Amino acid sequence: MGKQYWLMKSEPDAYAWGQLVKDGTGIWDGVRNHTAKLNLMAMKKGDEALFYHSNIGKECVGIMEITEESFPDPTAEEGSPWVVVRVAPVRALTHPVTLAAIKAEPRLADMDLIRQSRLSVGRVTPTEWQLILKMSETAAG
DNA sequence: GCCAACGTTGGC
DNA sequence: GCCAACGTTGGC
Numbered sequence: 025m026g027k028q029y030w031l032m033k034s035e036p037d038a039y040a041w042g043q044l045v046k047d048g049t050g051i052w053d054g055v056r057n058h059t060a061k062l063n064l065m066a067m068k069k070g071d072e073a074l075f076y077h078s079n080i081g082k083e084c085v086g087i088m089e090i091t092e093e094s095f096p097d098p099t100a101e102e103g104s105p106w107v108v109v110r111v112a113p114v115r116a117l118t119h120p121v122t123l124a125a126i127k128a129e130p131r132l133a134d135m136d137l138i139r140q141s142r143l144s145v146g147r148v149t150p151t152e153w154q155l156i157l158k159m160s161e162t163a164a165g
Numbered sequence: 166g167c168c169a170a171c172g173t174t175g176g177c
Numbered sequence: 178g179c180c181a182a183c184g185t186t187g188g189c
Contacts, residue, residue: 033175057174057184079175123176142174142182172185177178 029148030063030073031084031137032111041075041085044113049091051108052145053099060145065094067109074148074156075113076137083120084156088113117160131155 032052034040044050055061067073067090075086092110100106126132132155133139136146148156 035175082176140182141176142184144174167189169188170186172183174182174184175180176182177180 025068026150028066028068028071029150029153030067030071030090031076031135031146031148032073032088033076033078033144035079036077036081037079040077041113041116044075044088044111045086045116049110049112051098051110053097053108055097055106055108055145056100057142057144058105059140059143061105061107063145063147064107064109067093069093072114072153073111074153077120078144081120082123084117084122084126084160085120086113086116117157119160119162121156121160125159126156129155129159 055064069090069092071090073088073090074084075088076084088111090109091112094107094109097106097108126135127138132152135148135152136143140146
């Protein structure tokens, strides 16, 4: 299988893109939803993910790489099913791609982000990924 | 196993 | 602040 693409949400109040850049690497902890967990478990080292700021900003702001595949979430109770992956920032998007811009693009209407708005870790198809990156080069949203 | 009540997420 | 979506809990 080729590289897979993902979108991961964080409220910037809790953990922002800038913090990940500052930290250099981080674990994506706190996921407590089974669908999101399955996505974390499906991630492979070298996959790439969009960092999305939920609530404040509501936009994709950067690209991360998965640097370590899923392992138990140290912030969860022992024996619980929750997992984390390790991520590292790759680069900021030239311009953030806003939720409004994604909603305005019919070719992105099937994204997990749109169809299942509460899902914090979603899949992005290669086609969707290329389109979002292209949008990030040309517009601020 | 069904469903009402309730809590959380996240957009508006 | 409100509400829709959706997950969880608990009564039956």
